[in-house]
Amino acid sequence: MHELWITNLFNRALSGPANAVLDGVHFPAQDHANPWTDWMVCEVVVVLFIVVLFALLRSRLSVDKPGKLQHVMELTYEFVHASAEEVVGHDGPRYVAFFGTLFIFILLMNVLGLVPGFESPTAYTMVPLGLAVVTFFFYHGTGLRANGAGYFKQFLGPMLALAPLMIPIEIISHFARPLSLTIRLYANMFAGEKVYLTFLMLTKLLVPVVFIGLHLFVAFLQAYIFMLLAMVYVGGAVSHEH
């Protein structure tokens, strides 16, 4: 398969450490000479970009004369904070760090595919699956921490007599959540690429630009929806306090 130039770079420079890590977790790479995959490299690129961006932001924070970057980041923070408070309830803003990270990470990963020479990591099944599994453990963890052992009472349903019926239904629906999160994000990004490529094949000129615009819109929307659904799940897990 054709490698990206940056994957080639990573494979030539860092294949030793990559093989060491992969062998250490007993999950050896399929091709020992090129252990880095496209999506892994692009994920690392996004992470490095975010670290650099926030380091830059941190060094330029100012109360009297905020710069453009600070304005944009303040808008993003307000957006996530307001959504968390509205969807999760009063305790929402405690988890703004997680939701904001999800949003920014997924957004930048989705958009990276539009830059020539890179690919969206979210267009491969493993990346949305990882995000969905993390979200699954996060919302169960916060539910347990907020409610203690009483967290499991919500699986029993409204009346105790209905419990044998409700428990399998609740378990299945709780496992369907990370599945649907994964497939939604993966299929949107993957299908967006395929549609763009198809129209690039059919009409070589201006029409594919419309599809890039659509893909950009869908990238924003899918990042927002992943964050919103994570908030809804956390809200459902945390809300049985009162």
Add this chain to the structure above:
Amino acid sequence: MKNKLMMLVVTLTVLASPIFAQEANNAGAADANRRAAAYIAMGIAAGLCGLGQGRATASAAEAMARNPGAVAAIRVALILGLVLIESLALYTLVITFIAR
């Protein structure tokens, strides 16, 4: 309103066009019938998804017109509903690729 409806119809029609991507993938599928069934399934899923999203958008637009103060909350509910309905059509798309 009519412009937005046209835009929505065009967008949904275009979003149903991943079916073209099927014909581009000639990598030796096992059975022509399986592919035909997958195409038809995708068409049905896209059509019903379009109907569902149309109803959701129509209700949301009417609610926003009746109650301009609640526009923000209705917009959130609309986006959430549209994406959940969309994801059903996307599951069909994924199965289409699995059945090749």
